[in-house]
Amino acid sequence: MMRMNNNNNNNNNNKIFGLVLVGGKSERMGTDKGQLKHPHQDQHQLGYSYDLLSNFCDKVFVSCREDQKELPYLKDYPQIHDQHEFTLEGKIRGPIVGILSSLNKIKIEVKDDFSLLVLACDMPYVDEKVLQYLIQSHQQQQQQQQESKNFLVSCFINPDTDKAWPEPLCAIYDYSAKKYLQEILFEREIKCPRKMLSILLEEKKLVNMIKLPASSEKALLNINTKEDYEKHRELRDMNITVKVKYYAILGEKTGISEENIFFKGKNLHHLYNFLDQKYQFSNVISKDKLRVAVNSRYVDFDYILEGAETVMFIPPIAGG
């Protein structure tokens, strides 16, 4: 996957910072959502989101409440805590407080204008492709409109909402959006970021609304309840990522020495079938001539994968 180096690609030289939102109370889930294991990865949701943003951003911060700062899963990440002035004297909390606090805090540090790529930690289906699409669209818009600079926020239209609402928790905010968001918060006491973006869109035309790429329509699904989470964990049984190494005749057939494979299935028969379809292994060697190893040990094709293993299909060997 191509990674963006925004120092080269960002035409108005704005730096991009990342912000993972983990400050929610997670009341319906009953446990911090950032701390939950990602439904399909071997890391927690915060780690996944943080690493993802790191691919695109100059620096990534974690937005959380002050009382979360010493939590073991959080304490090693650079944090920005909610600032009192954006809580309407302690009356409100929520993602908008985290976003405004971060725009404010980062500006003090960097002085220049910048953009903030925001991602909630409970959107496990957002991936590199989706973020790259968002950033590219934002930068294209900035380029086209550099004079008037109309769009201060780029976000996806969330297809899971009833009337194509803007999705504020996987979006890019230019620093200049802060004063408008602040106005809406302070003067109208509206704290829902989705409503705020709708107002910015309808009244000021400041929002660049983007349709999700066709293959990523489910990217904005968020997981709020234990039941939802369990449902998504179950899907894990069907979606596995493994590292596959290729040697000898299989290496020649694939043209590569190793790769990560994300496939639907449970055991090595399923993985083999997936690869056979992709590379037509059976044109060069029949399956019954292959042995298979997981993490450097020979196993049967019935071996059940958990994910994250290293797999090698082994054509007849000839050492010695």
Place this chain on the structure above:
Amino acid sequence: MKIITVEEDIINFLSQIENTIENTIDEVGGVVIFEGRVRRDLDVHSIEYQGDKEMIFVQGEMILKEAIEKFQIIDAILIHRLGYVKVGELSIWIRCSAKHRKEAYASSQFIIDNVKKLLPIWKKEHLQNGESHWIM
């Protein structure tokens, strides 16, 4: 116990590790060294060995451990060549040291047999006429 893969002539490599091989243990009464070589064949120009080093180490260690326990030998060393090997050069070098010659010979045989069954190493013959094929 050592499992080593090298991408240079094993003969040259041996002189580098000579000092690390136990020579002085009083209990050793017999040492068997097995050398596998690329033999001359009219058509073959060279042999290419490909291998997964990580798994060679894991499997190699299992083989040597088993040999040491099974035959009660004192030590075993296994070196396998990878990359292009010319006719006459060594492809494998195995050294078994034991109290008596019987165990040294038996363990050496056991190790080479299991290497051929278990180490993930593949061999490609490059022919004089420019063609090549994997031995399967």
